[in-house]
Amino acid sequence: MAAHPVSPLAPKSYPELPVIAGVRFATAEAGIKYKNRTDVLLVSFDEGTVVGGVLTRSKCSSAAVDWCKAGLPGGVARALVVNSGNANAFTGLKGKQSVQATAELAARVMGCKTSEVFLASTGVIGEPLDASKFEGVLDTMATRLTDGPWMDPAKAIMTTDTFPKLSAATVEIDGVEVKINGIAKGSGMIAPDMATMLSFVFTDMPISATALQALVSQHVKTSFNAVTVDSDTSTSDTLLAFATGKAAVAPIADLDDPRAEIFGEALRDVLFDLAIQVVRDGEGATKQVSIHVEGATSDESAFRIAKSIADSPLVKTAIAGEDANWGRVVMAVGKAGEPADRDRLSIRFGDLLVARNGERAAGYDEKATSAYMKGEDLELTVSLGLGEGRATVYTCDLTHGYITINGDYRS
């Protein structure tokens, strides 16, 4: 795969993530597809670690997704194995066998049950993954597990990403600093629909598996599920959150515990930060756009309209061209199929009102609007004037870079 230029929206610096007690990891070069870079991540969890997660809703999910789907109800995790370069998706019986073999290998190396091993694969679809590539590699990795730096796992899981994605939050619970670290990968085939590309979150919070699962499901809605790069939902989208319980506080048993909301907010911050980083690394992206829809008949309706705008190739190319083409925004509102009244619509780019009550705003300032469009972070607000429903979807522009990257992906 050709290296692509680093996104102009890449962060200027990366956070240093703290150690999470009970979490150790190693990365390695298994040569699955790439040369001279790490492509396997092994994470080890101390006994007592629970897991919650959200997986792709694709009807053609990958073998690894199927494996996690079967394992999540158990709620217990001792190991995570992630590889990049090959998604092991649509590989039939071979894919299932490969997943089984990898889990057995990891279970042997880590001294745990196969049901306590979680797996994720990302990369090309349709090519069988050769599990024998992990033999030996995982054994060696298990001998050099470490608790940092977190940049290593973030890099090992990248595919067409142009920068690694890391985020961390700390939250005080009962006077104790609880930590949440997260990593993610993804820059194309991004429209998660109830899941994400690949993202792994680690915390030392003591929490039950059911409460963790509930919080992940709740906060994915306004984070990973509110972003879209190209409307294409991957067969491998996986978000897993692991809690080691090592922090010296009483465990959260369920959501009735008032601390669940506090912890949940911090978890949401990490998920949101990672999701936005995925958008900012969107293939070919030069601008990040937040699409706000308000005044809809319901939040769900607002979300569908925001998604319709965010996924519209004509809106996205106009933004790439720094063109405040609000006519295309109207088009995208209209095609969403949700309640909308053309003659009550108002549209703002940033604070600039461009359309009001179904026509160009009286004080529309083409010059100011054009100047605004040259920015890197744009806000687009559509007011429907029908009700109280609101939602925000985050996306990026559609540029020649996207075509270049995806017109030549396999070569």
Added chain:
Amino acid sequence: MAAHPVSPLAPKSYPELPVIAGVRFATAEAGIKYKNRTDVLLVSFDEGTVVGGVLTRSKCSSAAVDWCKAGLPGGVARALVVNSGNANAFTGLKGKQSVQATAELAARVMGCKTSEVFLASTGVIGEPLDASKFEGVLDTMATRLTDGPWMDPAKAIMTTDTFPKLSAATVEIDGVEVKINGIAKGSGMIAPDMATMLSFVFTDMPISATALQALVSQHVKTSFNAVTVDSDTSTSDTLLAFATGKAAVAPIADLDDPRAEIFGEALRDVLFDLAIQVVRDGEGATKQVSIHVEGATSDESAFRIAKSIADSPLVKTAIAGEDANWGRVVMAVGKAGEPADRDRLSIRFGDLLVARNGERAAGYDEKATSAYMKGEDLELTVSLGLGEGRATVYTCDLTHGYITINGDYRS
């Protein structure tokens, strides 16, 4: 607007359309947006002409669409006015006034009722259309109505089209040659959803307005509504069919008349031919792709899966890159949300089986497949193995040309 290179998929020659008794037209340069080209079309229909049509389902339809929506139930047409360069969409009260003024002007010039005037506008959204531009112009046009050549109206309605779109069919009814002519425009913002960009069809068949309407509604499904360029549905999509009744045969009163099916098939041929021309002029298109889905649980389910594949940016960029990336096809099947079983899926490019029962086909021939992908007309078939449902959707690839055209549309 910059001129874009003519689509490589443009026809090598254009058909000469015959005279349709009862239909005369004129084109003119009103200077609505373009310089040195015609941008207004006036069509005059003899008394007794009936009309049927299908309009965009957009919730933000244009003023002209609203006008036609009100006029279609009347079923009678004496005039059609089409302008290019300005869609008069999302122009509020000014848009309504402009439409009313244009209809009144045309009615006066043609000596008919305003309710017998049909209107269509295409071009930029959100800019009020100055109806005074038509004053004088329509008067002059009315003095030089003619019955040919049909290339003139086809050219007058173009916007980003790189070639004019014409089609004709003749069908023998009761020993008489009945004629059907059609013209269309459109190359972007194409995913009609129960309508089309702009297309006008003219026939001398004697037929009731209700029967004509029923046939248009029926055959739009497998023609204009089965094509997509970029998944974006216009606010102005309009398909109108006019029947002058001048052919010397007994009229078709309703669909119980066995001749309705024969006439309908010919009508469908014209609609289909025009729809395919729109795809072949898709902005930036270098390849036409027919997406066949079979073995679905229903025809509707097959259609939604075919549409999901046809609208996927990753599938379309892979095709642009001449890459038989069937993994992305699997992705697009999976995200459609329709019943699908990964392990029963088969995928063919042309006659070449690339995937079978959920994995790469045993005899997969990379070389032959790559050679096939270099063609200009590609067939992609997905067999779901679940039922008898089938559908075909027609689309084009997604290239740098699309970004160039749409990243700089208004400038």
